Amino acid sequence: xxxxxxxxxxxxxxxxxxxxxxxxxxxxxxxxxxxxxxxxxxxxxxxxxxxxxxxxxxxxxxxxxxxxxxxxxxxxxxxxxxxxxxxxxxxxxxxxxxxxxxxxxxxxxxxxxxxxxxxxxxxxxxxxxxxxxxxxxxxxxxxxxxxxxxxxxxxxxxxxxxxxxxxxxxxxxxxxxxxxxxxxxxxxxxxxxxxxxxxxxxxxxxxxxxxxxxxxxxxxxxxxxxxxxxxxxxxxxxxxxxxxxxxxxxxxxxxxxxxxxxxxxxxxxxxxxxxxxxxxxxxxxxxxxxxxxxxxxxxxxxxxxxxxxxxxxxxxxxxxxxxxxxxxxxxxxxxxxxxxxxxxxxxxxxxxxxxxxxxxxxxxxxxxxxxxxxxxxxxxxxxxxxxxxxxxxxxxxxxxxxxxxxxxxxxxxxxxxxxxxxxxxxxxxxxxxxxxxxxxxxxx
Amino acid sequence: xxxxxxxxxxxxxxxxxxxxxxxxxxxxxxxxxxxxxxxxxxxxxxxxxxxxxxxxxxxxxxxxxxxxxxxxxxxxxxxxxxxxxxxxxxxxxxxxxxxxxxxxxxxxxxxxxxxxxxxxxxxxxxxxxxxxxxxxxxxxxxxxxxxxxxxxxxxxxxxxxxxxxxxxxxxxxxxxxxxxxxxxxxxxxxxxxxxxxxxxxxxxxxxxxxxxxxxxxxxxxxxxxxxxxxxxxxxxxxxxxxxxxxxxxxxxxxxxxxxxxxxxxxxxxxxxxxxxxxxxxxxxxxxxxxxxxxxxxxxxxxxxxxxxxxxxxxxxxxxxxxxxxxxxxxxxxxxxxxxxxxxxxxxxxxxxxxxxxxxxxxxxxxxxxxxxxxxxxxxxxxxxxxxxxxxxxxxxxxxxxxxxxxxxxxxxxxxxxxxxxxxxxxxxxxxxxxxxxxxxxxxxxxxxxxxxxxxxxxxxxxxxxxxxxxxxxxxxxxxxxxxxxxxxxx
Numbered sequence: 001x002x003x004x005x006x007x008x009x010x011x012x013x014x015x016x017x018x019x020x021x022x023x024x025x026x027x028x029x030x031x032x033x034x035x036x037x038x039x040x041x042x043x044x045x046x047x048x049x050x051x052x053x054x055x056x057x058x059x060x061x062x063x064x065x066x067x068x069x070x071x072x073x074x075x076x077x078x079x080x081x082x083x084x085x086x087x088x089x090x091x092x093x094x095x096x097x098x099x100x101x102x103x104x105x106x107x108x109x110x111x112x113x114x115x116x117x118x119x120x121x122x123x124x125x126x127x128x129x130x131x132x133x134x135x136x137x138x139x140x141x142x143x144x145x146x147x148x149x150x151x152x153x154x155x156x157x158x159x160x161x162x163x164x165x166x167x168x169x170x171x172x173x174x175x176x177x178x179x180x181x182x183x184x185x186x187x188x189x190x191x192x193x194x195x196x197x198x199x200x201x202x203x204x205x206x207x208x209x210x211x212x213x214x215x216x217x218x219x220x221x222x223x224x225x226x227x228x229x230x231x232x233x234x235x236x237x238x239x240x241x242x243x244x245x246x247x248x249x250x251x252x253x254x255x256x257x258x259x260x261x262x263x264x265x266x267x268x269x270x271x272x273x274x275x276x277x278x279x280x281x282x283x284x285x286x287x288x289x290x291x292x293x294x295x296x297x298x299x300x301x302x303x304x305x306x307x308x309x310x311x312x313x314x315x316x317x318x319x320x321x322x323x324x325x326x327x328x329x330x331x332x333x334x335x336x337x338x339x340x341x342x343x344x345x346x347x348x349x350x351x352x353x354x355x356x357x358x359x360x361x362x363x364x365x366x367x368x369x370x371x372x373x374x375x376x377x378x379x380x381x382x383x384x385x386x387x388x389x390x391x392x393x394x395x396x397x398x399x400x401x402x403x404x405x406x407x408x409x410x411x412x413x414x415x416x417x418x419x420x421x422x423x424x425x426x427x428x429x430x431x432x433x434x435x436x437x438x439x440x441x442x443x444x
Numbered sequence: 445x446x447x448x449x450x451x452x453x454x455x456x457x458x459x460x461x462x463x464x465x466x467x468x469x470x471x472x473x474x475x476x477x478x479x480x481x482x483x484x485x486x487x488x489x490x491x492x493x494x495x496x497x498x499x500x501x502x503x504x505x506x507x508x509x510x511x512x513x514x515x516x517x518x519x520x521x522x523x524x525x526x527x528x529x530x531x532x533x534x535x536x537x538x539x540x541x542x543x544x545x546x547x548x549x550x551x552x553x554x555x556x557x558x559x560x561x562x563x564x565x566x567x568x569x570x571x572x573x574x575x576x577x578x579x580x581x582x583x584x585x586x587x588x589x590x591x592x593x594x595x596x597x598x599x600x601x602x603x604x605x606x607x608x609x610x611x612x613x614x615x616x617x618x619x620x621x622x623x624x625x626x627x628x629x630x631x632x633x634x635x636x637x638x639x640x641x642x643x644x645x646x647x648x649x650x651x652x653x654x655x656x657x658x659x660x661x662x663x664x665x666x667x668x669x670x671x672x673x674x675x676x677x678x679x680x681x682x683x684x685x686x687x688x689x690x691x692x693x694x695x696x697x698x699x700x701x702x703x704x705x706x707x708x709x710x711x712x713x714x715x716x717x718x719x720x721x722x723x724x725x726x727x728x729x730x731x732x733x734x735x736x737x738x739x740x741x742x743x744x745x746x747x748x749x750x751x752x753x754x755x756x757x758x759x760x761x762x763x764x765x766x767x768x769x770x771x772x773x774x775x776x777x778x779x780x781x782x783x784x785x786x787x788x789x790x791x792x793x794x795x796x797x798x799x800x801x802x803x804x805x806x807x808x809x810x811x812x813x814x815x816x817x818x819x820x821x822x823x824x825x826x827x828x829x830x831x832x833x834x835x836x837x838x839x840x841x842x843x844x845x846x847x848x849x850x851x852x853x854x855x856x857x858x859x860x861x862x863x864x865x866x867x868x869x870x871x872x873x874x875x876x877x878x879x880x881x882x883x884x885x886x887x888x889x890x891x892x893x894x895x896x897x898x899x900x901x902x903x904x905x906x907x908x909x910x911x912x913x914x915x916x917x918x919x920x921x922x923x924x925x926x927x928x929x930x931x932x933x934x
Contacts, residue, residue, distance in 0.1 A: 035620040063493055088917065089919075089920045101559070412530075
């Protein structure tokens, strides 16, 4: 993979850092150069609709701030000193040592340093997250792997009505908090207890005891899959990969699969589905006046990470009745990961299946879209008029050029704030419809 | 020592100026220890929190040049903060009514194998691609810890591409691990502009002022002030063009709103092209703007026009200032800012009648490149009352401890991510993010009224503080705020 224009993610260190920051009473100890933690955290929190700081992140993140001297002589002593002082200064229950490019290149033995503290019974874990290893998503995998293998209590009995929800990388999914809470609510209605870990209302105890879950649900075909496999190996909990369910069609399918797997009473399932669908259509039905009067069917251009690009495409195809034209997946992926994304898109009926591209560069997405459009001779003008772009803040110029509607749902989002909004489930689909269509009437 | 434009890299501030990031003592003591013939040893910390990176400081300037491109030779994360730079860019473009456009930056995506086998091939491709994609008038290649440690031959790649990429391609050495003083990144950017963009003057422009700043919000105000002196400002670096930067050598004078930002550039232009650099205290508050305007006036021979302008501006604001001072009687504050602002705002708050209990400076330059101590701190230290003064690369645990002891009415801070912690303590935090806050007589009055507003309704922070627990242990609040700072006895 070559150069990238204005990356839509942070490095591995950044993904690990924000994951820790999203866990209540967990704190990161960054072993890297002075600017790494603040730069990664700043990018993630600002780009995630101005998420902001939680317990001790942002500029308050404990960090060794190593410089040239340690590059020459090694930074292990400095790290040991910093862990000891952090245990005194910061009142937390989980301390995660994560590393940057420099310390990984010079080869500090951070595991040996951390093991000294682990031997004393201190709740310190470690992950090598050098930025050159990959993006935020990979860094999140690294830190989850460390949590699963170094922090979770092994050997707990299983609770067959308990699941863990994985596959969310805070900030990369700008709406991870709201999405997790809504999934928890929906599953709760079926009598399933869902651990979410990454919301402000979670408790480290649930994380420590996560091995009790009968099933891990990974809401991604890529992100979180590796640590889920490690989880299965270490704690014996199997996992399933599920697409992020947005809107009634995807959510019903998701709940039916989970209910079957956990042997939920079918009558209860039908009751919940009927109520949730009634809510969706109770609000959607009157919107039909506007939708049909104003002719609001659109050609969709969807730009985002693996999770959102598929989920949004399904929603606009299955529920909104739009025509997905082009989807750009912006993650850094291995060939194997790409294949799993391609396979997922093949589940879309052929007539509605969009052209799928993998492209990390904002301007290249525009170039490739234009190539695609040029290949279709259309005597009446653009073959995708009227179009609508659902992407990130970086894709506004593309939308403007297409004279298309625009709504930002993938990272970075900097033109609105995000608190408890969510797009998953029946109600999330309603919210997405509301937001997308609102953008079309915003100038009236 | 004169600035050397024959070398590729600007030496860091630690090397060039003896700058420090660790000190705790008093204002007068610091000035005495860093005066002529004196020297100060930097204090190290055994507990530290995140600081900032030189590359962010370099890129915030360079990515703002409207027709240049940046190739960031680094792992992707080093360009993650372009999200931030893009916000500043889009906001600035919006106010200038320039239309929505992203900054022009490509990251070379250095991966694990590049740290072993070298990343020059990716750099070559990155430069080519930036040229093809953006058709820029200049390309800045910013470096990173990874490219620096493995020692990629950036100069070599640039020289190979001379024919293929027919615009200036300039190395910007801003590796984060070289310096704890993030302002070293400003110098790296200016060094690149000076060595690769700025041309010798073709003609002299006696009306032109190089105005070194960040976002340039006070363009209209400055244009009016300068207009009365027959001068025209040119705002650099963000939102300037390559051509505008190339001809800064033709200006009559260089002035800056932030001496931490502008001193390297201003000094170099003075030494190399005879463009005088205004070495006055920064233009915040009455004393600041007056000294600064007099410095400009002296440089261009407009002394009497400056005096007339100062009289007019004073007359327009004297009454408001007296009213503000009355309202602020008994109000106490702590401030935490970069050195230029920390020093300058000691004067600003004094003019408003707000007592400063403690000042924290994000680093400290014992002298500037032209060889003298910063004038604003010398001025502040000449007052009768001394105050406690600390130097730290933010280190919010020290600030939080200090605030919880002193319980000031107000916390004034500059730099994103710093005021939030005071707010969570229930202290009214007034951020000084716009560099032209308290600029000039009128800016001072506006700032005063802003503080009045902040004090008028403190509900947001008081209710927040009831709910929020900060991350520090009870033990820490019982310690001296600088307990982890290892320094010579004060």
